Amino acid sequence: MIIEAKNLTAAYQKKKVLHDLSFTLKKGEKLGIVGESGSGKSTLTRVLSGFHPTIKGELSIRERPVQATVKDRRWLCKLVQVVFQDPFSSLDPQQTVQQVLEEPLLNFFTLTKEERNQQLLEIVEEVNLEKDLLKQKSRTVSGGQAQRICIARALLARPDILICDEPVTSLDMMTQIKILNLLKKIVTEKQLSIVFVSHDISLVFELCDTVLVLKDGKKMDFFKAADWHRPERSSYTNKLIHSVHLK
């Protein structure tokens, strides 16, 4: 298992927001986390990337126990890459796109300048960005371009796990479709384990193998996406499914 979570419980101050969550993710599998606003999706991604402590339970990634310590975060920062809802929140506006993309290459690998340049050219093509954009400051790019840059930066780290936390929610409809198509391509082509967070269950069914449904920080269901029609789903999951008119 690449992720093994047993009874994970997390809180802000004393208020519990995740309750006894248990689930697993195999290498190369795509896990969708679904739930309405405030159900704990983002908190769970922070726990998985070592940025939020648990008050109970056990989390292991690649069979190594994880707590939110500085040492764990250092270990996890290459292994687990996160693409956030608002791409600009994780871009330094003063950096050029080239500097943003070079960061994981400089931090995690020993490469010559030529090797780095080669990887930059390959990744901009892969995520469908103009290579002239490399010279621009990241604050001058569009929302869609910014999200492509964040996806490219995450992929350049060659992570084991890619977490996408509502990666299209802040984008306009047409850009959402384009970024989703890019993510679908990545999901199909890469042997990555992916955690895809969304309030949209139909999207999760499209992209993921397994689905974790959260409500008020509690696990409502954990099942294979292909089995979505089975009657034993919780009434909450059934409501989510029916709300998007799946057949």
Ligand SMILES: Nc1ncnc2c1ncn2[C@@H]1O[C@H](COP(=O)(O)OP(=O)(O)OP(=O)(O)O)[C@@H](O)[C@H]1O
């Ligand atoms: N920094 C914080 N301090 C205190 N409470 C927080 C903090 N961040 C989140 N919470 C609370 O934790 C609960 C879960 O929030 P979280 O952001 O994880 O949910 P979510 O499902 O990601 O929501 P959304 O879809 O709106 O992003 C909510 O009740 C929220 O108010």
